[in-house]
Amino acid sequence: MTSKNKVKVSKLTEFHQLKLLTKDTPYDTRYISDPDVNRPALQLAGFFDCFDQGRVQVIGTVEHMYLQQLDKKERLERLEKFFSYTEIPCVVVSKIVKEVTDILMIAQKxxxxxxxxxxxxxQIMAEIIRWLNVELGPNISIxxxxxDIYGEGILITGDSGVGKSETALELVRRGHRLVADDAVEIKRVSGTTLVGTAPEVLRHFIEVRGIGIVNIKELFGIEAVKQTKEISLVIQLETWDKDKQYDRLGLENEYTEILGLQVVTHRIPIRPGRNLAIICETAAVNYRQKLMGYNAAEELNKRVMDNLQKNMRENKI
Structure with missing residues (x-):
């Protein structure tokens, strides 16, 4: 199931190495739940309609110069009004802002x-927004x-016991990297991007039926694992059904919806003798080829149609 996240202000400050100016103001229990950032130029000018106080507020050169042009009484009144919105998680001032005495006095109040x-x-706005989109993105566990196969994040799904972990183990032996086994935590970090990782307790471990638990990092080395990976393609493994029709050309894509995004999906039927690792490698390379503008199925279809038209012309002659 999906969930809406929140992140501690303390985690934000630690990651971005922010310096605390309000020494006596605790912030361990303050949270951020909105991934957007606000520059309060309009608010400092007195316009508070549509003010989203739940966002991180960034004061830069423009806001600072405007405040400095006001007389002290008016400046304090504007700051008083701004900081009275106590749901503000925190305020970040840029490196250029030097005179912050009035800001700190009202903020501490x-x-x-x-x-x-x-x-x-x-710069700090871009960095905070990027970071918050990852931390606060909707997530799901699959x-x-x-x-990671040839740089493409391949999500392998299927019923329990169908061979997902064994396929992953063979891929690792062939030089690819494991991100997660059994449970994959997926976050939507933008309007087009899904990123997967492993739960911390399961990270680097893989279960192989008949052998047990294997630590991929310890067995194959650090180069055999990866912390996170953008998901490019879904490969769904399923037991072969002779009465079911499977795609043999690949002219039309199937999709799996994950957190509102459509991800290209290949359904791979399982039969004895099929090398699933090679199939996954081929799917990854073929997917990359399509991104670069070459589609083998369309090329074959074009050749067939051209040949048919050629034969028709020759028969008319």
Missing amino acids: YNVPVFQTGLGAS HGVLV
């Missing part, structure tokens, strides 16, 4: 933590295996 960054306002 309302217990809103203020931090300073070593980056410019636009039963399957995620492997």
